[in-house]
Amino acid sequence: MYKIRTFDTYLADALRAADMRILHGPAxxxxxxxxxxxxxxxxxxxxxxxxxxxxxxxxxxxxxxxxPRGYRTTSRRRVMMLRREGQLLLANGDGSVPKVDAAEETLEPASHLGIFKSVETFLRRPRDPLAGAMNHVIVRGTYDEHVLILNVQFMDADIVRAAKRCAEYVRSEHPSVVSAWMFHDPRGSRYYLDMERTPGGIKSKKIFGHAAWRQSVNDVQYQVGVFSFSQINFAIVPAFVDVARTLAAVRPEDRLLDLYCGYGLFGASLASQVKNVVAMDLDEDTVGNARYNIGRAGGKALAIASAVTPQSIRKLWSMPRGRGAVESDVVILDPPRAGTAKGVIDAIAQGEPRRVVEIFCGHEEIRRSVREWKAAGYRAERIVPMDLFPGTLGLEVLISFVPERKR
Known part of the structure; x- marks a missing residue:
């Protein structure tokens, strides 16, 4: 029986041909x-x-x-207690190894490593209540300014006060930390910003600083919420945006549909080149940032806080297009690693967009997606792989799709 080959099998072939060996683990x-x-x-x-x-x-x-190294603008550590030694430490993000992988450290900026060291020093203080409440420590932001997030399983007045002491200590050691927040995850999830939460209670609490950081990509200014998804490799984002812009090939009379929009990276970058932008993502705060960024870039934005589902796409197609001559639609979709939900591709195709750009951070989803677009009447036109995750086995792949017959 024919077995479909994965990217990893082709990578293994290339490694054998080069007589190379690599490490086990994320890096x-x-x-x-x-x-x-x-x-x-x-x-x-x-x-x-x-x-x-x-x-x-x-x-x-x-x-x-x-x-290729020291590029990560989001990194994390799992807070663990080694029972045998009775020692607290910050381990790999998933907690799978009771130490930090030296190879993975090469992918993080030195500033992140220093911040983690300071947090670890603070948490090792005797009788401090914060250590027993901690799930993860996360550092985010830009290469120059950092956001510290303390992910806690429990939150009460004593823990909040201890978190403030910790954040102030870290800021005194690292002035680049301009914002600090607590994120409450009572489930102790392995996901450091777990949004699948039980109702009620406090989701987050500001210690100091702002609720968003600012960054510039190809002369477009963005604000990014401290809990919003952002690309882990900021150094390659300008090239990433340029590739998406080239594949989208928008025209002034187009409406751009930015699905799974996040903070509006693509919508804002193309805002001044299209008639208007429709931005859709699940989290309301994230969509609010997208609306702001698209507007600041000179675009007209309709921002919708909704999961990207067949139903939400069909509802979008049924909405009035507004004033002005919108002659065609271009779609950019950047779904999570698991890819689009069942029926989403077919629902998008029902609106007959002129062009579609789909972005894959999980290469195992590419075959399925190509097959679904073909069944919906679209063919892959151009494929651009990008090394967004150097040091790891991952790739980002952008594919443009066009109708089989001109619409």
């Missing part, structure tokens, strides 16, 4: 020179993407990472 290439890592990934990506069912599509070579 498999963390201690490999990037020139060698890139060449292996480039060959594996080309072989894999040639076999995803996108017949006739142009496949670009893998886009290099401009900053």
């Amino acid at each position: 498999a290439f963390g201690q490999t020179p990037y020139a060698k890592e890139y060449e292996v990934k480039r060959k594996a990506a080309a072989a894999f993407l040639a076999n995803v069912g996108a017949d006739g599509a142009v496949i670009d070579p893998l886009v290099r990472a401009p900053l």
Whole structure:
């Protein structure tokens, strides 16, 4: 029986051909020179993407990472207590190893490592109530300014006071920490910003600073909520946006549908080049940032806080287009790793968009998506793999789809 080959199998082939060995764990290439890592990934990506069912599509070579090490703008540690030694430490984010992987540290900026060290020092103080309440420590933001998030399982007055002492101590050691927040996760989830929460209670609490940070991408200014999704590799985001813009090929008479919009990275970057933008994502605060960013970039935005489902897409198609000559639609969708929900692609195709750009951070979903677009009357036109996660086995892939027949 024919077995479908995954990207990992093509990567294994490329590693054997190069007589290379890599590490086990999330940072498999963390201690490999990037020139060698890139060449292996480039060959594996080309072989894999040639076999995803996108017949006739142009496949670009893998886009290099401009900053292959020390690039992460979001990193985390799991707070653990080693029972045998009776010692608190900050472990790998998933808590799977009772120490921090040295290879994974190479992917994080030195500033993050210093902040984690200061938090660990504080939590080791005797009789401090914060240590027993902690799930995760998260550092986010830009390369110059940082947000500290203390993810706690319990929250009461004593823990809040201890969290404030911790945050102030860290700020005294690292002035780049301009904002600090508590995130309440009573389930103690392995996901550091678990949004699947039980009703009631406090979700988050500000210690100091603002609820968003600011960043600039290709001369477009953005505000990003401290709990919103953002790309983990900010150094490559300008190139990422440029590729999406090229594949979208928008025109002034287009309406842009920015689905799974996050803080509006793509919607704001194209806002001045289209008639208007419809931005959709589940979290209301995140959508609020998208609305602000698109408007600040000179666009007209309709921001909808909703899960991207077949029902929400059909409702979107039934809405009035507003004033002005909107002649066609272009869709950019950037779903989570698991890909689009069942029926979403078909629902998008029912609106007959002129072009679609789908972004994949889970390469295992590409075949399914290509197959569904083909069934809905769209063909893959161009495929661009990007090394958004250097040092790891991951890739980001952007694919443009166009109707089989001109609409």
